[in-house]
Amino acid sequence: MILYVLLALLNGLIIGTSRAVNGQLSTRIGPFRASVWNHVVGFAFLSVVLLALHSRPDAHSAPVAAYLGGVFGALFVAVNSHVFPRLGAMNASLLVISGQVLSAVTIDCVNQRTVPSGPRILGVVLVLLGLALPRLKARIRPEETKERLTNS
Template structure:
C-alpha cells in the first residue's frame, strides 16, 4: 500500500511539473499547439515503453468507450495549457483538483446509488476551504479603501 501512496504522490508532483512546463510552452506557441506537442511526445514515449514491456498485443479487447479517456486527456491538457498561465500555478492546480474531487464524489455516488458519506462530504468541504483560504488571506492583506 505504501508503494501506491508514494507512486500517487510522485504522480502529483509530475502533474504539477507538467502543468508548469505546458503553461510555459503555451505562452510561447499557444495552448493547442502545446497540447499537440504534449500528446505527440507522450504517445511516442508510451508506445516505446509498451512495446518494450509487452510487444505487440493487439487492441481488440478494449471497449470503444475506453478511448474517450484519451480525448478527455487531450482536452484537459489543452484547457490546462490555456488557463495555467492566466491563473497561476496555485490557483489553476487548486481549481483542477477541486473539480476532480467533486466529480469523483459525484461519480462514486452515481455508481453506488447512494448519497455521499459524512466523511466524503467533510473531505469535499476541506478541499473547498483550501480553495478559499488563499483568497481570504489575500483579502486580509489588502488595505481597505476609505481607511487611512
Template sequence: MPAHLTSAAIMLAAGIGIPVLAALNARLGAHMGAPASAAVILFAVAFASALAVALLTGLDLRAAAGAPPHLFLAGCLVAFYVLSITWIAPRFGVGNAVFFVLVGQVISAGIIDHFGLFGAKVVAMTPIRAAGLAAMAGGLFLTQIAGRP
C-alpha cells in the same frame, strides 16, 4: 514497501507532476505563441514515452479492439486537460488553474467512487468521507486566498 504505500508514492509523484506539466507546457505554448502546438508536442513526447514502456513490458493492443467505444473518451479528456491548462495557466496562473483542477478531481472522484462509475470500486459517500472531501476542497480554497491582499 507494502503495495498500498508504493501505489500512494507513485500517485503522489503523479500529483507533483501535474503542476510541473502545467507550468512547463504553458511556458512552451507561450514561447511558441501557439498553445495547441505545444499540446501536440507534449502528446508526441508522451506517446513516445508510453510506447517505450509498452514495448519494454510487452506491447499487445489486440484487446483494445473489443473494448467499448466510450472507454476511448479518456483520450479526449486528457487532451482537454492539456489544451486547457496550456492555454489558461499563463493567463490565470498555474496555482489558480491547478486549484480548480484539484477541486474538480475531488468532486469527480467522490461521485465516481460512490456510484462505482466506469467499473470503479464502490466506496460509499458517508458523512465522514463527504466532510473529508469538503475539508480538502476548503483547504485548497484557503491556499488560494492566503497570499492575497
C-alpha cells in the same frame, strides 16, 4: 501499500512538472499546439515503452471508454495549457484538484445510488473552504493580500 502511496506522490510531482512545462510551451506556441506536442511526444514515449516490454496493445478489444479517456485527456491538457499561465501554478492546480475531488464524490454517489458519507461530506467542505480561504483572507486583510496576489 506504501509503494502505491509513493507512486501516487511521484505521479503528483510529475503532473505538476508537466503542467509547468506545458504552461510555458503554451505561452510560446499556443495551448492547442502545446497539447498536440504533449500527446505526440507521449505517444512516441509509450510506443517505445511498449516495444521494450514486447507488449502489443489490442486496439480491437479496447472498450469505448478507453477512447473517450484519450479524448478527455487531450482536452484536459489543452485547457490546462491555456489556463495554467493565466492563473499560476498554485491556483490552477488547486482548482483542478478541487474539480477532481468534487466530481469523484458526485460520480461515486450517482454510481452507488447513495448519499455521501460523513467523511466525504467533510472532505468536500474542506475543499470548498480551501477554495474560499484566499478570498476570505483578502476581506480580512485587504492591503496585505492584494499585494501578495499582485506579486504572484
